[in-house]
Amino acid sequence: MPKHVLLAISILTVLLSMYSGAQTRNITNEVVRVDADSLRDSWHAVLADDDAARVYCAWSQREAHRAVIRVALLSPGKEHTIRHITIPQPGNCEDVRPALACLGSGVLLVAWQRGCAGSRRIVSLLLDSLLQPLGEVTTVAGKMNPVMPSAGSNHRGEALLAWQDFRNGNFDVYARRYDREGTPMNRDLRVNNDDGAALQGPPRVARDNRDDFIVLWPDNREDGKWKFYAQRIEDDLVGTNMLVDSAQRKAMTTLASAVRLTQDSAVFAWKDYREDHSNIYRRRADVRIGECSLAERINDDSTARWQRLVVIDSDGRGNAVSCWEDYRNTEINQRGDIYLQPFARDGSFLGVNQKVNTRNDRIARKMPGITMLSDGSFLVIWHQGEVGAFNLYGQWYRYPAVRIGGNFCLTCNE
Incomplete structure (x- = not known):
């Protein structure tokens, strides 16, 4: 067997074990919590908004013998959810890695990675604006273990799933x-x-x-x-394909983020090792001709502490905000x-740079997400671990960085 095939199979084996190896425990009163060593099961929360009155959040929740996708509807600037649902599944499956996109008709596209009976596929479901299902769960891709979906919408209300x-x-x-x-609208590309x-x-x-849409990925x-x-x-x-940055990455799983500023321009941001430790860098790009500005560091911390997992969004008029995991205040990253x-x-x-979480205690804060509405309000979310469990926390802002209320928990008292 060719060496590149053996390498690909070995990487696939490692990745799939990361996506499906979490331990399970019973959940009482539907409090959404994840065991600390269940993080390898990819409890990444994602956000989407309709640029007006609705913000949606989806995440993967561990239950006894399975993982399910939960979706919540929030009102801009408010700390409580209007409604939340659990997407049904056929049995004890591993539903992880959700992706969201708001469509122009008011419909929400939800996609995720489903593992059942030894096979994995990407599936999707359409929900109306109040999270009522429109039809059944359908398979998007089911051959050879597809993984890691990501979704986004354009200004016409269309969506792209990658x-x-x-x-x-x-x-x-x-x-x-x-x-x-x-x-x-078309065949798989x-x-x-x-x-x-x-x-x-x-x-x-x-x-x-x-x-059009922009897709960004690591490539060797x-x-x-x-x-x-x-x-x-x-x-x-x-x-x-456009080369965004050529500074060496550490691994395939190093994720980047992008936001469109105008029809012709975009910003790309990523975790970068050119200073021999991880920082957050960005480039502005002219996407018509495929040219990027010089790379520049976003984090203003100059120590060897880590910064990672950056995400970025804008108000649709060029005002943008990025957020990331930051270890400048720690001893061992x-x-x-x-x-x-x-x-x-x-x-x-x-x-x-501004710290989002208001508590200063040394607990795990992981996997931030961000969504920004056209009026300049935006929501930052993250997973916060305490007493061996992780909950989903958030903070509302008004652009550029004025807090609306304080830190709040989305999943502590459902």
Whole structure:
């Protein structure tokens, strides 16, 4: 068997064990908590908004003998959920890695990774604006263990769903486009234009897409080292894959983030090792011609402490905010904080990095998410671990970084 196939299979085995190896325990009173060593089961919460009155949050919740997807509806600036549901499943399956996109018809597209009876696939469900199911759960991709879905919408209310796919014998990135009603618009597209034995890592769909979409992913095609590539997608691929940054990554699973600022420009952000430890860097890009500005560091901490898992969003008019895990206040890069940085329309920094969590105790704060509405209000969420369990916390802001209320727990008292 060729070496690249053996490498791909070994990586797939490791990744899939990460996605499905959590321990289980009983949940009482439907309090959404995850055992500390269940983090490898990918309890990543995601956010989406309709740019007006509704914000949606989805996450994977451990129950006895299975994991389920939960979806909550929030009102902008409010600390309580209006409604939340658990998406039904056929049995003791592992439903993890949710992805969300708001469609122009008021419909919410929910997609996730489902593992049942030894097989894995990407599935999806349409919900109305109050989280009532519209139809049944459908399979998006079911061959060769597809994983790691990501979704986003454009200004016309269409959506794009992207994922890692093993159908060609090694990891590629595939995508499917949906119309305003949630109906697939085209065949599955292979996003990466590399035909060799290179591997493509987990994709992320940009926020605030215009007519077309941008997908961003790690890629080792050039010299076996991980770099970031991006691709514009409309009815088909627009142009060729664009090299975003070539500084060496540590692994396939290093995720990046992107937001569209105008029809012609975008910002890419990622965890970067050019200073021999992890920082958060960004580039502004002219997506028409595929050129990027010089890379610049976002975090203003100059020590060797880590920063990682950056996400970024905007108000649709060029005002943007990024947030990330930050360990500047720790001794051993564990049990850190969540920080943010706002940017003006011209890309300049507004003030300094700000800590989101108000408590200073050394507990785990992981996997931030962000969504920003057209009026400038935005929500930052993160997973916070205490007493061996993780809950989902949030903080509302008004752009550029004015707090609305305080830190609150989304999942402590459901």
